[in-house]
Amino acid sequence: MLEIDGIHSFYGKAHILNDMSFSVARGEVVALLGRNGAGKTTTMKSIMQLVRPRSGSVSFAGTDITGLPAHKVARLGLGYVPEERRIFTDLTILENLEVGRQSPRAQTPSWTIEALFELFPNLEERRNNRGKALSGGEQQMLTIARTLMGNPSLLLLDEPSEGIAPVIVEQMAKTILKFKADGLTVVISEQNLHFAKMVADRAVIIEGGAKKFDGTFQDLEEDPQVRDAYLSI
Amino acid sequence: MGLFVAQLLTGLANAAALFLVASGLSLIFGVTRIVNFAHGSLYMLGAYVGLTLMNTLPGAFGFWGSIVLAGLVVGLIGILIEICVLRPIYRAPELFQLVATFGVILVIQDLALMIWGAEDRLGPRAPGLKSVVRILGEPVPQYDLALIAITPFILFALWWFITRTRIGILVRAATQDREMVGALGVNQSWLFTGVFFLGAALAGLGGAIQLPKGGADLLMDLNIISAVFVVVVIGGMGSIPGAFIASVLISVLNVFGVAYIPQSTLVLIYVVMAVVLTVRPYGLLGREEKAGEHGQVGEVERPIRPVGTRGRAFVFVLLVVLACVPFVGSSFLQVLITDILIFCLFAASLQFILSSGGLVSFGHAVFFGGGAYAAALLVTYADTPMELALLCAPLGAGLLALGIGWFCIRLSGVYFAMLTLAFSQLVWSLVYQWGAVTGGDDGLVNIWPSAWLSGTTAYYYFTLAVGVGGILVLRHIIHSPFGYTLRATRDSARQAEATGIDVKRVQWLAFALAGTMAGLAGGLFVFSKGSIFPNELEIGKSFDALIVVFLGGVKTLSGGVVGAVFMESIKDWLTRLEYWRLILGLVIIGVVIIAPDGIVGSLRKLGERIGLLKEQESMR
Numbered sequence: 001m002l003e004i005d006g007i008h009s010f011y012g013k014a015h016i017l018n019d020m021s022f023s024v025a026r027g028e029v030v031a032l033l034g035r036n037g038a039g040k041t042t043t044m045k046s047i048m049q050l051v052r053p054r055s056g057s058v059s060f061a062g063t064d065i066t067g068l069p070a071h072k073v074a075r076l077g078l079g080y081v082p083e084e085r086r087i088f089t090d091l092t093i094l095e096n097l098e099v100g101r102q103s104p105r106a107q108t109p110s111w112t113i114e115a116l117f118e119l120f121p122n123l124e125e126r127r128n129n130r131g132k133a134l135s136g137g138e139q140q141m142l143t144i145a146r147t148l149m150g151n152p153s154l155l156l157l158d159e160p161s162e163g164i165a166p167v168i169v170e171q172m173a174k175t176i177l178k179f180k181a182d183g184l185t186v187v188i189s190e191q192n193l194h195f196a197k198m199v200a201d202r203a204v205i206i207e208g209g210a211k212k213f214d215g216t217f218q219d220l221e222e223d224p225q226v227r228d229a230y231l232s233i
Numbered sequence: 234m235g236l237f238v239a240q241l242l243t244g245l246a247n248a249a250a251l252f253l254v255a256s257g258l259s260l261i262f263g264v265t266r267i268v269n270f271a272h273g274s275l276y277m278l279g280a281y282v283g284l285t286l287m288n289t290l291p292g293a294f295g296f297w298g299s300i301v302l303a304g305l306v307v308g309l310i311g312i313l314i315e316i317c318v319l320r321p322i323y324r325a326p327e328l329f330q331l332v333a334t335f336g337v338i339l340v341i342q343d344l345a346l347m348i349w350g351a352e353d354r355l356g357p358r359a360p361g362l363k364s365v366v367r368i369l370g371e372p373v374p375q376y377d378l379a380l381i382a383i384t385p386f387i388l389f390a391l392w393w394f395i396t397r398t399r400i401g402i403l404v405r406a407a408t409q410d411r412e413m414v415g416a417l418g419v420n421q422s423w424l425f426t427g428v429f430f431l432g433a434a435l436a437g438l439g440g441a442i443q444l445p446k447g448g449a450d451l452l453m454d455l456n457i458i459s460a461v462f463v464v465v466v467i468g469g470m471g472s473i474p475g476a477f478i479a480s481v482l483i484s485v486l487n488v489f490g491v492a493y494i495p496q497s498t499l500v501l502i503y504v505v506m507a508v509v510l511t512v513r514p515y516g517l518l519g520r521e522e523k524a525g526e527h528g529q530v531g532e533v534e535r536p537i538r539p540v541g542t543r544g545r546a547f548v549f550v551l552l553v554v555l556a557c558v559p560f561v562g563s564s565f566l567q568v569l570i571t572d573i574l575i576f577c578l579f580a581a582s583l584q585f586i587l588s589s590g591g592l593v594s595f596g597h598a599v600f601f602g603g604g605a606y607a608a609a610l611l612v613t614y615a616d617t618p619m620e621l622a623l624l625c626a627p628l629g630a631g632l633l634a635l636g637i638g639w640f641c642i643r644l645s646g647v648y649f650a651m652l653t654l655a656f657s658q659l660v661w662s663l664v665y666q667w668g669a670v671t672g673g674d675d676g677l678v679n680i681w682p683s684a685w686l687s688g689t690t691a692y693y694y695f696t697l698a699v700g701v702g703g704i705l706v707l708r709h710i711i712h713s714p715f716g717y718t719l720r721a722t723r724d725s726a727r728q729a730e731a732t733g734i735d736v737k738r739v740q741w742l743a744f745a746l747a748g749t750m751a752g753l754a755g756g757l758f759v760f761s762k763g764s765i766f767p768n769e770l771e772i773g774k775s776f777d778a779l780i781v782v783f784l785g786g787v788k789t790l791s792g793g794v795v796g797a798v799f800m801e802s803i804k805d806w807l808t809r810l811e812y813w814r815l816i817l818g819l820v821i822i823g824v825v826i827i828a829p830d831g832i833v834g835s836l837r838k839l840g841e842r843i844g845l846l847k848e849q850e851s852m853r
Contacts, residue, residue: 048416074418086413088406090520098399099406100417150418 001026001185002047002154007056009046009209016042017053018209024154024187029180031200032189034230039209040189041083044158047187048080049073060154077105079152083159083189085143089132093123096131096142100149108153109182116145119175137168144175155179157188161195173198193227205230235369240492242368244485246377246446249384250276252480253439254457255464256391256473257432263408263471264428267319267330268647271337273458275433278341279307279440280449281349284356287444293360304438311433315426321826323425327647328593332783333825335776338454339818345451347812356444376445383442388477395473404428408471459658459772463502466651467509469519478517499662506655507640514643539712555697559690567693568761569801574700575757576781577797581704582750583778584785584793589711590743591723592642595650596657597751597778599637602770604630604752605759606664609677619683623756630752631745633660638744642737645726657775665767676766680759696757703753704794710746711790719743784824786831795833 002024009017017039024030032040045051047058049070057066065073074080088096097113104110117124120141126134134142140160147155157176161169169192176199179186190196196203197217205213205220207230213220220227258272269275286299318333362379365372395401407414407424415421440453447453464483468475483502490498515521540548559567583597607629611617617625637656641649664671671677686692710716721729722736730736759765768774777800778793785796807813828835 050412050416069420070412070415071418071420074416080416082413082416086410088409088413090409091402091406095402095405098402099414099419101399102418146417 001028001061002187003057003059004043004047005057005059007046007053007058009042009051009053011042011051016051016209017046019056020046020206020209020211021056022204022211022214024185026185027180027183028202029176029186029188029200030202030204031196032187032204032206033191033193033196034189034206035191038206038230040206041158042209043206044080044082044156044187044189047156048078050080074150074152075102077108077151077153078156079147079150079154080156081143081147081158081160083162085139087131087134087139087142087146090130092130093127093134093142096146097149100146102150104151105153108151109179109184110151111148113149116148119178120145137164140164140168140172152184154185154187157186159189159191161190161192169195235371236492238369239371239373240488241485242373242377242381244488245384245481246374246380247488248477248480248484249380249387250439250443250447251457251460251464251484252384252477253387253442254436255461255468255476255480256388257435257439258461259465259468259471259473259476260391260404260435261429261432262465262647264404264411265319265323265425266327266647267323267334268327268651269432270331270334270458271314271341271454272432272436272461273454273456274338274341275307275311275436276440276457277345277449277451277454278310279303279437280356280444280447280453281345281354281440282306282437283441283444284354284449285349287357296357296360300438300441300444303441304434307437307440308430308434311429311436312426314433315429318822318826319429320422320425325825325829326787327650328587328779328783328787329825329829331593331595331650332779333822335780336818336821336825339814339821342451342454343812343815343818349449351451353450354448356446356448358445362445380442384477388473391473400424400427455772459654460502462651463506463655463658465516466648466655467506467516469516470648471520472516472518475516475518497666499666500659503655503659503662507659510652511640515648552697552701556694559693564689567689569805571689571693571696571761573798573801574696575754575761576801577794578700578703578757579751579754580778580781580785580793580797581707582747582754584782584787584790585707585711585750586743586747587779587782588787588790588792589716589719589723590740590747592740592744593646593650594641594744594747594775595654595779596637596772596775597653597747598770598772598774599657599660600630600634600748600751601755601758601774601778602664602765602767603633603660603748604755605765605769606671606677606755607752608756609680609759609765610670612680613677619681619686619760623760626756626759627749627753630755631749633752634745634748635741638741638748642741642744654772654775657770658772661767661770661772664770671767674767676764678764680765681763682760686760692761696761699753699757703750707750708790715739715742780821784821784831786833786835787829789831789833789837792831792833796831799832 004023005021007017007020008015020039020043032043034040042051046053049065049068052067057064059065060076060078063076065076088099091099097116122138123141123145126138131139131142144160160172164172173195176186176188188196188200202216203213203220204211205226212230213226254272254276258269261267261269283299283303286302287296290299314337318337319330322329322333359376359379362375365374366378395404403414403419403424407421411421460483464476464479467482468479486502486505487498490501494501509517555570558570579601583594586592586594604626608622608626611622611625612619637653641652641656644652665673667673681687682692686695718734718739721732721734722739726736781796781800782793783796784799785792785794807817810816824831830838
């Protein structure tokens with residue numbers, strides 16, 4: 001469903017992604033693992049075309065999306081949940097959700113505001129509150145809900161567990177498993193191996209802007225060298 | 234009492250057009266982060282288009298229909314401007330955007346001149362609203378009452394649009410984070426174009442709706458823009474209710490000012506603004522602005538280095554040539570070069586604060602004029618000898634810059650620019666309206682140099698020495714530790730602060746230094762001309778300097794000087810053409826879009842390409 005093929009991405013002259021390739025099948029949950037600065041966020045942004053790869057290609061559901069403007073990528077059904085959350089703090093929760101709204105897509109779970117409130121009950125209680133009045137966990141829920149309003153067929157979740165209370169992290173894991181059960185494809189970037197193991201089918205380890213490992217968590221367990229080299233702090 | 238009420242009503246009626254224009258400007262700024270200097274021009278176009286339509290369409294229906302149509306037509310013109318001029322430069326630093334919209338002003342001025350001619354036009358009166366109503370015995374035009382009734386509806390309609398419609402929600406979201414709105418599947422380009430249409434249409438509507446009160450003329454663009462800036466700055470950039478409150482405040486203040494203190498109306502308005510901003514730096518309803526949102530255009534900033542041997546040799550040869558001019562050239566040429574040298578020093582002082590300090594000052598002429606007036610006042614009232622008066626020019630301007638800087642430095646980016654503009658307008662209005670001391674529009678005359686400098690050639694050498702000396706001092710400071718510190722505050726204010734640099738203090742001192750040097754140029758100017766008039770500290774003069782620095786190359790050290798030489802040399806020839814503004818405007822827009830490096834930057838690149846200059850090892 002998603003093919004990343006040999007992309008190189010830069011910030012100015014800084015070479016961030018160096019020949020990054022991996023693919024994601026429909027219905028799969030893939031975790032991008034790696035340390036801070038390994039290139040996880042840049043990979044996400046390069047898929048979304050918020051950072052345009054200088055070479056290589058990204059294709060999604062059979063369409064080459066390399067170089068497309070981000071809004072067109074989003075309109076094809078890629079939903080992006082940024083690490084910094086970036087909710088619109090001056091808008092109410094309902095208005096934030098409205099910004100994300102797109103029409104339903106074929107063969108894709110579609111969402112209504114009611115369904116999202118059922119998933120995240122906290123948001124319903126505060127639906128007329130402005131974004132700046134929300135806690136970190138609520139903000140994270142709002143970002144995910146906002147992206148789901150676009151009825152994506154693939155969800156890019158950038159470090160959803162970061163800076164959130166442990167109770168909510170567990171709730172988040174359940175939510176992601178529910179997405180998977182609904183048939184949503186998910187790419188999640190994580191530093192928290194425990195969390196990733198809970199939700200993902202497969203791990204892609206990134207270091208220095210390149211892929212170092214691609215396989216199941218079981219494979220990873222059996223290869224402690226890889227784990228220690230790229231994941232331990 | 235009756236008079237009081239009547240004046241209050243006039244003020245409220247005047248607020249209508251001002252609010253329309255200001256809300257359009259605010260809306261556009263909120264989403265695109267561009268301060269559209271050409272907004273006054275759109276207002277002017279609205280008036281002219283409305284007038285033409287009213288002359289063709291009959292009756293009350295024609296009158297009101299013309300106003301609405303004028304809004305639509307100007308909105309479409311706004312789309313054209315957005316697509317052709319602004320789209321290519323959304324990611325550019327704000328100075329580029331401001332200069333580009335200034336180019337648009339020039340283009341529209343000449344187009345309006347071509348189409349409607351130079352004569353002032355009177356607006357038709359509104360059918361059915363031609364007479365006056367007596368309120369408490371005082372006559373109040375019916376049309377004024379109609380305007381007072383209409384304005385709240387417009388405010389309400391805008392408020393409804395912004396808060397209740399999907400597009401309004403997207404507009405507000407984009408105000409905060411454009412990229413995220415795009416990542417959620419919204420085509421920002423069309424959102425921007427849509428907002429520009431609406432903002433321009435509001436300005437056009439404002440121009441057409443004031444026709445029965447004010448008519449149409451070619452000066453109305455610049456006349457309204459400074460008032461609009463005051464309104465949006467007081468109300469808070471991006472806030473529509475803020476624009477409404479401030480429009481009413483300013484219009485009412487203006488009417489009462491004219492009635493009770495006619496000699497200081499303008500001053501009063503700017504004083505109110507200064508007070509509001511001192512208490513609330515982001516305006517009555519404005520939000521605090523996050524600094525450093527603006528990207529770079531093109532390549533990464535190059536490290537600045539002292540000139541090499543070849544460069545020094547070139548400057549030396551140039552100076553020798555200049556020193557020889559009096560032996561071969563006419564006295565006309567000497568006067569011309571004197572003018573150019575003075576302008577070079579002025580431009581170099583702006584370039585200093587702008588390029589090295591990263592502070593876009595929009596009112597730099599106030600220090601040039603301030604220095605000139607300081608010297609002229611001393612000569613006129615205290616018979617100060619020329620030498621002492623000339624020394625006081627930079628001192629006076631420096632003190633003025635310390636004062637103005639104290640207010641302005643607290644803000645950054647666009648707010649800083651608008652505030653410097655507003656303060657320079659304050660000083661200008663003071664000079665213009667305080668005729669008893671400054672001579673007002675008649676200026677101060679008979680300010681001549683001492684006997685030993687009275688000859689053209691003597692003054693030429695004097696200007697050469699002082700002007701070049703001043704420019705060298707500025708360059709030297711850029712390469713001194715203070716210059717390094719200043720550039721550190723420009724590149725990353727936070728990092729600089731964490732290193733232990735008192736950012737605001739450094740910027741303040743740099744601002745004062747730039748003002749001092751501009752004042753020195755002003756001092757040289759007044760003694761070379763023998764007179765000084767308020768137009769030397771007008772907006773136009775500040776813009777001249779900005780354009781010169783810009784054409785020369787913002788990211789270079791010598792851009793200001795080179796641009797000044799270029800501009801002053803062609804000005805004489807250019808202004809002889811009938812539509813020179815159009816040409817200049819198009820050149821400016823072209824430079825912004827095609828060659829943002831300016832003359833010096835482009836030449837340097839060309840030199841590197843053909844191998845004349847060694848390519849600099851640029852940083853990562």
